[in-house]
Amino acid sequence: xxxxxxxxxxxxxxxxxxxxxxxxxxxxxxxxxxxxxxxxxxxxxxxxxxxxxxxxxxxxxxxxxxxxxxxxxxxxxxxxxxxxxxxxxxxxxxxxxxxxxxxxxxxxxxxxxxxxxxxxxxxxxxxxxxxxxxxxxxxxxxxxxxxxxxxxxxxxxxxxxxxxxxxxxxxxxxxxxxxxxxxxxxxxxxxxxxxxxxxxxxxxxxxxxxxxxxxxxxxxxxxxxxxxxxxxxxxxxxxxxxxxxxxxxxxxxxxxxxxxxxxxxxxxxxxxxxxxxxxxxxxxxxxxxxxxxxxxxxxxxxxxxxxxxxxxxxxxxxxxxxxxxxxxxxxxxxxxxxxxxxxxxxxxxxxxxxxxxxxxxxxxxxxxxxxxxxxxxxxxxxxxxxxxxxxxxxxxxxxxxxxxxxxxxxxxxxxxxxxxxxxxxxxxxxxxxxxxxxxxxxxxxxxxxxxxxxxxxxxxxxxxxxxxxxxxxxxxxxxxxxxxxxxxxxxxxxxxxxxxxxxxxxxxxxxxxxxxxxxxxxxxxxxxxxxxxxxxxxxxxxxxxxxxxxxxxxxxxxxxxxxxxxxxxxxxxxxxxxxxxxxxxxxxxx
Amino acid sequence: xxxxxxxxxxxxxxxxxxxxxxxxxxxxxxxxxxxxxxxxxxxxxxxxxxxxxxxxxxxxxxxxxxxxxxxxxxxxxxxxxxxxxxxxxxxxxxxxxxxxxxxxxxxxxxxxxxxxxxxxxxxxxxxxxxxxxxxxxxxxxxxxxxxxxxxxxxxxxxxxxxxxxxxxxxxxxxxxxxxxxxxxxxxxxxxxxxxxxxxxxxxxxxxxxxxxxxxxxxxxxxxxxxxxxxxxxxxxxxxxxxxxxxxxxxxxxxxxxxxxxxxxxxxxxxxxxxxxxxxxxxxxxxxxxxxxxxxxxxxxxxxxxxxxxxxxxxxxxxxxxxxxxxxxxxxxxxxxxxxxxxxxxxxxxxxxxxxxxxxxxxxxxxxxxxxxxxx
Numbered sequence: 001x002x003x004x005x006x007x008x009x010x011x012x013x014x015x016x017x018x019x020x021x022x023x024x025x026x027x028x029x030x031x032x033x034x035x036x037x038x039x040x041x042x043x044x045x046x047x048x049x050x051x052x053x054x055x056x057x058x059x060x061x062x063x064x065x066x067x068x069x070x071x072x073x074x075x076x077x078x079x080x081x082x083x084x085x086x087x088x089x090x091x092x093x094x095x096x097x098x099x100x101x102x103x104x105x106x107x108x109x110x111x112x113x114x115x116x117x118x119x120x121x122x123x124x125x126x127x128x129x130x131x132x133x134x135x136x137x138x139x140x141x142x143x144x145x146x147x148x149x150x151x152x153x154x155x156x157x158x159x160x161x162x163x164x165x166x167x168x169x170x171x172x173x174x175x176x177x178x179x180x181x182x183x184x185x186x187x188x189x190x191x192x193x194x195x196x197x198x199x200x201x202x203x204x205x206x207x208x209x210x211x212x213x214x215x216x217x218x219x220x221x222x223x224x225x226x227x228x229x230x231x232x233x234x235x236x237x238x239x240x241x242x243x244x245x246x247x248x249x250x251x252x253x254x255x256x257x258x259x260x261x262x263x264x265x266x267x268x269x270x271x272x273x274x275x276x277x278x279x280x281x282x283x284x285x286x287x288x289x290x291x292x293x294x295x296x297x298x299x300x301x302x303x304x305x306x307x308x309x310x311x312x313x314x315x316x317x318x319x320x321x322x323x324x325x326x327x328x329x330x331x332x333x334x335x336x337x338x339x340x341x342x343x344x345x346x347x348x349x350x351x352x353x354x355x356x357x358x359x360x361x362x363x364x365x366x367x368x369x370x371x372x373x374x375x376x377x378x379x380x381x382x383x384x385x386x387x388x389x390x391x392x393x394x395x396x397x398x399x400x401x402x403x404x405x406x407x408x409x410x411x412x413x414x415x416x417x418x419x420x421x422x423x424x425x426x427x428x429x430x431x432x433x434x435x436x437x438x439x440x441x442x443x444x445x446x447x448x449x450x451x452x453x454x455x456x457x458x459x460x461x462x463x464x465x466x467x468x469x470x471x472x473x474x475x476x477x478x479x480x481x482x483x484x485x486x487x488x489x490x491x492x493x494x495x496x497x498x499x500x501x502x503x504x505x506x507x508x509x510x511x512x513x514x515x516x517x518x519x520x521x522x523x524x525x526x527x528x529x530x531x532x533x534x535x536x537x538x539x540x541x542x543x544x545x546x547x548x549x550x551x552x553x554x555x556x557x558x559x560x561x562x563x564x565x566x567x568x569x570x571x572x573x574x575x576x577x578x579x580x581x582x583x584x585x586x587x588x589x590x
Numbered sequence: 591x592x593x594x595x596x597x598x599x600x601x602x603x604x605x606x607x608x609x610x611x612x613x614x615x616x617x618x619x620x621x622x623x624x625x626x627x628x629x630x631x632x633x634x635x636x637x638x639x640x641x642x643x644x645x646x647x648x649x650x651x652x653x654x655x656x657x658x659x660x661x662x663x664x665x666x667x668x669x670x671x672x673x674x675x676x677x678x679x680x681x682x683x684x685x686x687x688x689x690x691x692x693x694x695x696x697x698x699x700x701x702x703x704x705x706x707x708x709x710x711x712x713x714x715x716x717x718x719x720x721x722x723x724x725x726x727x728x729x730x731x732x733x734x735x736x737x738x739x740x741x742x743x744x745x746x747x748x749x750x751x752x753x754x755x756x757x758x759x760x761x762x763x764x765x766x767x768x769x770x771x772x773x774x775x776x777x778x779x780x781x782x783x784x785x786x787x788x789x790x791x792x793x794x795x796x797x798x799x800x801x802x803x804x805x806x807x808x809x810x811x812x813x814x815x816x817x818x819x820x821x822x823x824x825x826x827x828x829x830x831x832x833x834x835x836x837x838x839x840x841x842x843x844x845x846x847x848x849x850x851x852x853x854x855x856x857x858x859x860x861x862x863x864x865x866x867x868x869x870x871x872x873x874x875x876x877x878x879x880x881x882x883x884x885x886x887x888x889x890x891x892x893x894x895x896x897x898x899x900x901x902x903x904x905x906x907x908x909x910x911x912x913x914x915x916x917x918x919x920x921x922x923x924x925x926x927x928x929x930x931x932x933x934x935x936x937x938x939x940x941x942x943x944x945x946x947x948x949x950x951x952x953x954x955x956x957x958x959x960x961x962x963x964x965x
Contacts, residue, residue, distance in 0.1 A: 056724070058721070058723070058724070058727060099731070377721055377723065378719075378721055379720070379721040379723065379724035379727065380642075380718070380719070380720050380721065380724050381697075381717070381718065381719040381720075382716075382717075382718040382719075383716050383717050383718065384716045385650075385652070385713060385714050385715065385716045387652055387714055388650055388652075388684075388716045392864075395854050395864065396854075396864065398854050399847075399850045399851045399853070399854035399864065400847075400850075402850035402853070402854060403846055403847030403848075403849075403850035403851065404847070406846040406847070406849070406850060407843050407846050407847060410839075410842060410843060410846060411843070414839065450864060451784075451787060451867065453864075454787075454851060454864055454867050454868070457847045457848075457850070457851055458791065458844075458847060458848060458851075458871065460843075460847045461795075461840075461843050461844030461845075461846070461847055461848070462795075462798065462844070464843045465798075465802075465839075465840045465843055465844065468836055468839045468840055468843065469802065469836060469840075472833075472835060472836045472839070476832075494809070497805065498802055498805045498806075501750060501801050501802075501805055502798045502801045502802050502805075504746070505743065505746070505794060505797045505798055505801050506794045506795070506797075506798050508739065508742055508743065508746070508794070509739060509790070509791070509793050509794025509795075509797070510794065512735050512738050512739040512742065513735055513739075513787075513790050513791070513794075515735070516731050516732070516734045516735030516738060517728075517731050517732065517735060517787075517790075521728070521731075521732075521783065521786070521787045521790070524787050524791070524867070528791070528794070
């Protein structure tokens with residue numbers, strides 16, 4: 001390339017090409033230096049190129065919590081998911097929000113992804129609710145909300161050193177406001193309100209008298225169960241997975257609600273939540289050698305939770321089956337519903353539920369980090385083996401190389417010597433893009449994924465087009481009879497405007513795409529936007545100055561047949577008279 | 591240099607030109623037919639939506655000797671219940687097996703069983719499990735983006751150029767999108783999130799092209815009312831022909847990398863994101879190049895010719911030509927060319943290549959005129 005010094009003599013209005021070149025050279029050197037200084041010499045590769053698993057979670061709108069999907073809740077969810085994944089011992093996992101309602105979890109290769117997929121998506125809303133009614137899972141056999149003592153498959157032995165104190169008939173939740181009848185429905189709410197000062201019961205139901213439950217005035221068997229719930233309960237078929245999953249969805253902790261057991265064989269009407277997951281301070285998976293129940297999860301409550309739990313179990317113990325059961329409800333499904341025979345004090349509880357080592361471990365893990373503030377559905381789980389990732393990277397690189405080579409060949413064939421400018425500009429643009437992408441890895445967590453590679457390849461066209469616009473303008477000026485140096489200057493303002501306008505539109509598209517998109521589209525839009533910006537930078541600071549400098553070289557200025565600027569081959573007639581002719585327009589223009 | 595280079599010159603001079611604007615009715619017709627075909631195709635065939643829209647799993651296996659038909663039956667055997675299974679051979683010898691309607695838990699076991707059946711390492715199989723609403727989510731966002739983008743672009747073009755150009759650009763854009771979607775419906779290419787990305791990129795690209803053409807048009811017609819030699823349509827056509835070389839070059843240069851992507855994406859990797867994006871881009875870019883030349887600019891001319899000023903101008907031009915004819919001169923400007931006084935070199939030097947357009951007389955007259963059009 002020409003020495004920058006030469007630029008000094010250019011006409012004042014057109015700046016100092018040498019300076020512009022120096023600026024971009026310094027920028028390039030600085031970026032490359034930064035690359036080596038930070039120790040990142042390659043762009044961070046996305047999951048689809050490096051191998052690993054990418055999980056996309058989408059927050060679901062639940063009835064009754066329309067505004068729940070907000071930034072604060074999403075951030076909390078990201079935090080919790082991060083902890084959970086780390087709890088699995090997976091390193092280098094990245095959890096980030098994308099758009100307003102998606103969370104992307106990137107797990108590098110070599111981890112048990114099935115487990116991770118289950119873990120990150122689980123809401124883990126844990127509630128301890130009292131059982132009002134239980135019935136066999138399908139509607140045909142148990143439409144009556146009568147307390148039928150069906151085989152509760154998930155119930156293990158009661159969750160404490162059981163003392164056989166089945167005290168008989170007692171407290172139906174008649175409207176007695178005494179704190180002792182904490183079984184169900186409205187009565188409970190009232191009770192809680194009544195004793196808000198007298199005991200440290202910090203259940204989330206406090207102050208939520210808006211529960212949709214109409215006050216039970218009738219003297220039916222279960223006066224506290226609203227008819228709507230009764231009806232739903234009758235229709236509920238727990239053997240149907242989608243019905244089971246949707247049972248009681250969106251119910252508030254203070255509501256009387258329904259739920260299926262995890263295996264779908266039993267359905268329940270459950271009273272308001274007595275203790276919830278927020279009052280759990282820790283969870284462990286242990287092997288129960290004493291009773292031979294296998295793997296169980298032990299929960300530690302915080303002090304308020306422990307107290308509450310003791311109170312509630314104490315009251316439950318006085319009830320008759322099935323009302324002496326305590327349902328442990330995880331994400332609207334009953335994990336187990338042990339019956340309680342005496343108050344459980346000591347601030348801990350066990351969950352029995354036919355666990356294996358893994359399932360109990362998983363449950364303990366999600367419970368210890370708390371529930372997600374939102375429910376998520378798993379939108380996309382992509383696992384890429386390192387081999388496939390390598391192939392995709394390889395494919396992307398080949399496509400890029402082939403595309404670049406084709407463009408260079410075309411430019412060479414069409415623009416001859418001018419294509420030197422274009423190719424060098426493309427190289428500078430590519431170098432800048434590469435360096436910036438590499439630095440953005442550690443800086444903002446940018447990862448080069450397949451769509452991003454695709455965007456970069458597509459951008460070759462946009463970048464090359466800027467040169468074409470400029471070259472065509474220069475040629476137009478040459479055809480007008482100018483000699484090269486003034487042609488280069490005169491063509492610039494017109495080309496510049498075209499380039500700016502078209503790049504603006506292209507950038508606008510990329511920006512809109514980036515903002516209104518989910519998933520991998522963002523990677524694509526980001527690269528496209530970045531390269532469009534760089535295109536403007538390169539054209540301004542590199543292509544134009546370089547052109548100015550080269551215009552003074554004999555090879556170009558005299559229109560060497562291979563320069564791509566030969567007036568004769570451009571079709572300008574009468575080259576002999578060119579000298580004379582050019583004088584006049586220039587004089588006028590000056 | 592290349593005959594193309596020469597062609598560029600001749601186009602620039604107007605020695606050769608194609609009357610894009612004059613024949614606009616023909617091209618409108620062609621476009622309307624294509625668009626109708628696309629819409630009918632869409633209505634009849636519908637879009638072949640990928641599993642991203644219905645939920646399911648895709649398993650990409652490493653190189654294996656199992657044929658696609660075998661793989662298909664084996665996969666059917668592995669899963670229980672009714673699921674659509676599509677197996678494709680990839681360029682690297684691997685298989686891409688797509689199973690509709692299964693969820694993450696099932697996919698895990700299917701992967702294990704599949705590995706056994708196909709005799710490959712389970713860890714080498716790359717599954718992708720997509721929830722049923724993911725594609726929907728992406729499309730909804732895409733639609734939102736589409737609307738926002740269109741509004742912004744129309745506003746921008748209306749300010750930077752004028753509303754007629756904005757409308758024409760929008761029509762061209764919708765035209766490109768319709769054609770692309772139609773091609774997808776008729777050929778039955780699978781629509782995936784990659785396609786949606788490609789489609790959205792066409793937006794930018796199609797407009798990019800149109801904007802460059804409009805920029806030339808705006809410049810050519812800047813001081814149109816101060817002359818009486820050309821009507822708006824004629825100048826528009828001239829400007830189109832002048833930027834034709836650039837348009838062709840732009841399109842070629844844009845299509846080459848995309849073609850490389852398509853080739854590598856399709857040949858080496860088989861179906862996948864690269865391929866999907868590239869395919870949509872390829873179709874859309876081709877449509878975009880066509881529409882900015884054949885649709886957008888003629889449309890601007892059509893709209894412009896309806897304005898009172900342009901009607902008046904056209905009248906003046908006709909009057910002038912009639913006058914010239916009466917004088918016995920040939921209608922010098924039958925072909926919109928010449929006369930741009932930026933081109934004095936040519937004067938007199940180029941006699942009689944293409945008949946009337948090269949009239950030396952008109953040439954010199956043109957040169958002598960006061961430079962009303964000069965910048």
